[in-house]
Amino acid sequence: MGDYFSMLKQDVRFKEGLKACMNCGVCTAICPAAEFYDYDPRKIVELVQSGNNEEIEGLLKSETIWYCGECMSCKTRCPRGNTPALVVMSLRTLSMKLGFFTESEKGRQQFAIKRTVGENILKYGYCVASYAVSPEMHREQGPIWEYILKNTNDVYERFGGHVDELGEGPLRKIPDNVRQELINIFEVTGGTDLFDTIESHSRKKAEEMGLQFENEGIKNEYFNEVFTANKKKHTH
């Protein structure tokens, strides 16, 4: 078994997020995730603070660490200056690094996020852009969204937009040399490594689950499974 507690301490967000927890539970009281999911940030911090690597390993493989919405409301309210959400963020990073994230239904979703928002960043220079938000995957956007996508140039032009064209304005095309700078940043800082780690562990998990996996895109059984599956009981 690894010394997970020491690994967590390498993450600057962990150092900032966990000073000394007195287990008062204010974080849980304020937490939107605790209201919806069977989730208690107080217990996570208590467990991690114990330094018990066996229990931390359980946490790294659990559904629990993926319930937080990173609203950071706990940061404001902790009377001891801890930030449980930062502790959770460092747990998630470690869970992915060690390949433990595919052990849970919620953890496996990292593959879907990488293939959508993650890849948008390097493909378009944006996390989100209108042309990357498909109505089929976002029914809640309503009929106006289909309308905007059908009439894209006319809609955005009225607001100074240059959809996929060089220059200033909304939805401007990010020039290739700029995207290359982003790609270089991802390579130098570990962003590409994280993408590769998510991919390789997900491929392995897809094989184990007997689901079809493609090296690119979202049209494969494994993507569909992790994007939509809600087989476990996650709520109260």
Next chain:
Amino acid sequence: MQTEGKKRIWSEYNKEIADDHYFYVRSCIRQSFFPGSEQFFLKFLRDDLRKDVLENPSHTTCTGIGYHADVVPFSTIMTVIARHYALMKEAGYKNIVISCVTSFGVYTEILETWKHFPEELEKTRDYLRRATGREFDLPLNMAHTSDLIYKFRNEIAEKAKYLLINHKTGKPLNIVEHVGCHYAKIFPKYGVGGAEFPNVLGGMIEAWGGKVIDYPERRHCCGFGFRQYLVQANRGYSLSNTVKKFDSMKPYKPDMVLTNCPGCTMFMDKWQYTIKEMNGTVYGDNGESIPVLTYEELAGLVLGYNPWDLGLQYHMVQSEPLLKKMGIHYDPADKYRTRDGRQMPVPENMINV
């Protein structure tokens, strides 16, 4: 009554907002869903107030949504932000203005990290040099775009064509303000009024004649939750939190919701549509839903801008009930026209139509 002490205490909740010469960075979500807001901001600052605002087309996403959905490492986002500071330095600017609350939260987190852990700043300098050959300085002043509208709220009030007053009854409109978690909950000192008394939107509402509603879930998250919305299986989290907020505000009969954050604007607008589709619930009076506006859209209405040049027609919940209450004269025929006046198709099944 002596108010000196109160003034001194309140001064601690205020932030310094630069007066001119801004380096502007856009929002991925706003440029996609509310492009009229960003256009108003630039036009208002440059043309109406004669301020100097630079948009460098080479700036990119901050990667904040990827970071908060845990697919972008902290070192990576720190270096992407450092690249934006490098572009700012190269253009000779020192004041950054950020058009997104998620980005703003990330910028504050990174500045504070560099203060508390100087070795992270040095590491980032090295990463940026190796990846791009660029060098950067820290900003002298950092503002969210709403900070600037707040700063100039009285100038807007002086030029107001319409106020936040029901023109038939003469009573102030009831307005819900939602500042968004990452504006000041993470590092309160960067927000107007801090985390306890966030006044960035409330100050605008009061300056323009409206009444701010105080309701139990006023500071509750809109429900975005990053991965809790991005992944279809998790969207119950996002929707449930929005329901909690709207249930809480409903008894106060809001005439509109004013938002600060791109995600909050989108969710509070689109989830109202979803809830209506799911079980028929609406949260406004007279069987209507509540219009959700950005601070630029509202400032534009107050100043008498054409609502259709602000982009209100591209929300799911349409704003006509609000326009009528404010006594705004608008041209329905101009609603779905192109920039050069060509008629576009009219979308169907919109809310409040």
